[in-house]
Amino acid sequence: MSANILVVEDDAGFSELLATILKDDGHMVTIATDGGEGLRRIRQERFDLVLSDLKMPVKSGLELFRETRQDAAPPLFIFITAFGKVEEAVAAIKEGAFDFLTKPLKDPRSLRDSVKRALESVERERLFISLKDMERSGLPPDELIFSGSAMDAVRKMIYDVAPSTATVLIHGESGTGKELVARMIHLLSKRKGAAFIPLNCAAIPENLLESELFGHEKGAFTGAMQARRGKFELAEGGTIFLDEIGEMPALLQAKLLRVLQERVFERVGGSMQIRTNVRVIAATNRDLNREVAEKRFRDDLFYRLNVFPITVPPLRARLDALAGLARYFCARFAVKTGKKLKGINPEALRLMKAYHWPGNIRELQNVIERGVILAREELTAPELPAMIAGKETEGGPKVGILKDIERNCILEALKNNRGNRRMAAETLGISKRTLQYRLKELGLVAGKTEITP
Incomplete structure (x- = not known):
């Protein structure tokens, strides 16, 4: 070492x-x-x-x-x-x-x-960070991550690129499992003993993103009461995963390019050059070729990131894997909610296979989670959202009941965690970002004013 x-x-x-x-x-x-x-x-x-x-x-x-x-x-x-x-x-x-x-x-x-x-x-400290991240992410077994014939090529590319030091750019629609692919690359690499640090570039306000990436010194800006390490320092010796890289502002694109080229950076408000030994894996749901052509993304950064591209197929191209994924999520959420379910009814599985899944595996996970909350002995067709069960027009009351149950579950979780969204999301078994989305969808956030439980 x-x-x-x-x-x-x-x-x-x-x-x-x-x-x-x-x-x-x-x-x-x-x-x-x-x-x-x-x-x-x-x-x-x-x-x-x-x-x-x-x-x-x-x-x-x-x-x-x-x-x-x-x-x-x-x-x-x-x-x-x-x-x-x-x-x-x-x-x-x-x-x-x-x-x-x-x-x-x-x-x-x-x-x-x-x-x-x-x-x-x-x-050990770096490994602890990595293991805690894995625990929170709820990584499915290897055979489920790569289930479906459309994932055969992805599996081969992951195993080929993981032992190298190459920068990887993962393409795919929202919810296809790009972060899981990044984690697999990390776990199969020589860096597996160090931390895997994810950062969603679209989830951080533009004025805070530089500090999140590179850290800041004490007094660098109002509220910087002490120095703080950024994601690159936390990932030292390991892997940093930059999700939704296409959302990164132009100024930070230039600074990231420097890190990739020279392997050095400075904290916000600092002058000390910090050397970094970090593997970069980026992901996007955008067409970066088009973004480059329309001058919204730096071409030199794109070429640096696109050393080894991997495209993750959407769930609708992996229907042979849907039943296995659905059963895995059903068993997982049944344990979390303390329910003993037989599984998923064949009719419910048939309806799920007929659905288009615009939100991909993330949408499937959310649908199964809601279904488990409603289910009694097994997850059946009535527990599925109307858009999947094919009852958009005739099932109005059912949709309303489902939304009321979901709303009450979220309010209860927020109340029990004193309004802390991160802790409420963990209680519900979903990501903080998913909770933010559901709060808006259910009208529990109005502008900057929250409806308190």
């Missing part, structure tokens, strides 16, 4: 010894001769780990450590101290330092072991 390490030590001979041991292990090493120079280096470059002497002229190691604690992504610290100063090192650990070593080193192995444990803790 290679890392970027800063050694802060006023003894030139000892710092060279540390650097030699670390470089032999494949790490990149920078040397600073005192705490002041160390702080300047940290402000200019991102380090995974700092090895610092406790006692130094100009600025001590402990002072250096304390000054970095307010940073958005402070590096881990391992202190080096003389035998008689162990108490100070222990006090530093209580403040958040990772470990300490005594000098002179008894054995290079003690340095290697401490550095290895520190870097493993960084990887």
